[in-house]
């Protein structure tokens with residue numbers, strides 16, 4: 069994640085802190101200073117937030133270490149003002165394992181709350197009903213209450229909360245994964261609407277959570293749809309079969325002629341059976357300005373071109389392309405070059421598949 073710094077590494081997992089989290093601590097410090105005007109108030113205010121976020125890290129470790137039991141590693145844990153994010157390599161495919169991974173986080177918070185309760189009880193300090201709130205009571209009381217709150221909040225059956233994943237996995241025991249996600253997302257949206265109404269009537273904070281949940285449902289269901297499309301499609305489904313190539317000996321005038329004659333903007337460069345470079349439209353325009361139309365293609369800065377087999381799954385290809393600026397790929401079937409592919413084609417294909425799937429789901 070951008071704007072994050074690594075603060076430590078625990079159990080082989082890097083812990084990052086996001087810049088906005090530091091901003092949160094700063095704002096809390098300032099607000100305590102303005103309210104109380106003493107250093108000790110600032111320390112106890114900021115200290116509470118830090119203790120709280122330690123619990124959040126432990127929550128994320130609950131997910132990460134459970135996932136590790138199933139052979140899934142965690143890349144990192146990042147602390148944001150809204151909570152922690154553990155970026156797991158992937159979620160388990162087995163719904164039972166997914167339930168265990170999802171439920172491990174809130175469980176950690178409940179265990180912390182119980183331990184704090186036992187400790188406070190052991191100290192024999194009587195608890196009054198007044199103290200049992202987020203704002204009142206001692207440091208440890210508040211920490212206990214907040215852990216219960218985090219545990220319960222995360223079990224709400226809506227994405228992106230853990231409860232949403234538990235619900236999806238429970239549904240996935242009985243139907244296919246994509247359908248289970250759509251169902252779980254609908255439950256999340258319903259919950260968002262209910263919460264939104266309550267929020268309008270009673271508490272604006274609920275309204276804020278409702279919006280958060282609504283978008284969580286939308287993001288999760290479209291990500292799932294994309295995953296299902298990509299897992300079923302291969303390069304063959306997005307390939308552009310009609311295309312032109314340039315030889316390094318051609319001059320720029322030839323490239324202009326081809327550009328104006330059709331819709332192709334970027335051209336692979338090479339000889340018949342071997343393409344190893346690509347001339348991008350922006351480089352062509354720059355070359356024209358600097359060298360004129362009679363310069364040779366080989367005089368321009370050419371980029372490397374990628375190759376993909378016609379049967380390669382699109383999901384795998386996209387993973388291979390990730391972090392690479394090169395956007396054009398030539399497609400081979402055996403030894404033969406059969407077409408081109410770029411991100412635009414892939415996106416177009418996804419859009420079409422989405423429309424087809426929507427049509428199918430609306431038909432029942």
Ligand SMILES: [Zn+2]
Nearest residue numbers: 173174222230
């Ligand atoms: Zn969680």
